[in-house]
Amino acid sequence: MITGVVAVLQNLKEVLEQLEQAAYIKPCENLDNATIGGHTRHIIELFQGLINGYANGVVNYDARKRDMLLETDVMVAVNAIDAIIKNLKIEDKPLMLVQQIGEKTIDFSTNYYRELLYNVEHCIHHQALIRVALKSVDAIKVNEQFGVAFATLNYRQQCAQ
Numbered sequence: 001m002i003t004g005v006v007a008v009l010q011n012l013k014e015v016l017e018q019l020e021q022a023a024y025i026k027p028c029e030n031l032d033n034a035t036i037g038g039h040t041r042h043i044i045e046l047f048q049g050l051i052n053g054y055a056n057g058v059v060n061y062d063a064r065k066r067d068m069l070l071e072t073d074v075m076v077a078v079n080a081i082d083a084i085i086k087n088l089k090i091e092d093k094p095l096m097l098v099q100q101i102g103e104k105t106i107d108f109s110t111n112y113y114r115e116l117l118y119n120v121e122h123c124i125h126h127q128a129l130i131r132v133a134l135k136s137v138d139a140i141k142v143n144e145q146f147g148v149a150f151a152t153l154n155y156r157q158q159c160a161q
Contacts, residue, residue, distance in 0.1 A: 001113060004150065005120045006085055009047075011143045012127060013081045016040065016074050018140050024074040028133035036133050039126045040077045041070040046122060047084045050115050054090060059115055060098040088116070124149050 027033035045064035053059035069076045095115060097108040128147035134140050145153060
């Protein structure tokens with residue numbers, strides 16, 4: 001599973017390394033004026049939340065920093081992705097997921113691998129949105145798997161046989 005997560009993050013990094021700064025922060029009308037940087041920050045901060053929560057066994061995605069540098073500086077985002085990739089290979093262990101729903105805080109039992117799977121699927125979802133924003137950017141090469149769920153890729157492969 002780690003190999004698949006790394007591949008997805010590497011695909012994102014490869015796209016970001018091709019982008020000029022202006023394209024990274026440009027609002028996309030088709031995404032309600034969201035930016036590639038905004039979607040990238042969200043991806044990064046969820047992975048960071050998992051990795052940072054691992055040590056004490058508590059993951060709270062709601063408590064992320066919302067670091068505007070990740071959203072506005074493409075190289076800061078690329079470096080953050082590199083750091084995530086370096087820190088992914090850790091043992092599975094039980095975790096507690098803390099989620100704020102309205103005024104209630106709810107705790108769920110989970111584990112590192114389950115949350116890693118959630119994060120990669122969430123990442124792929126946001127990559128699909130980034131792919132929409134990339135339609136207005138010239139000369140960007142995007143891997144055909146970028147923004148496509150694992151299940152969809154498997155289905156396509158079965159259909160091709």
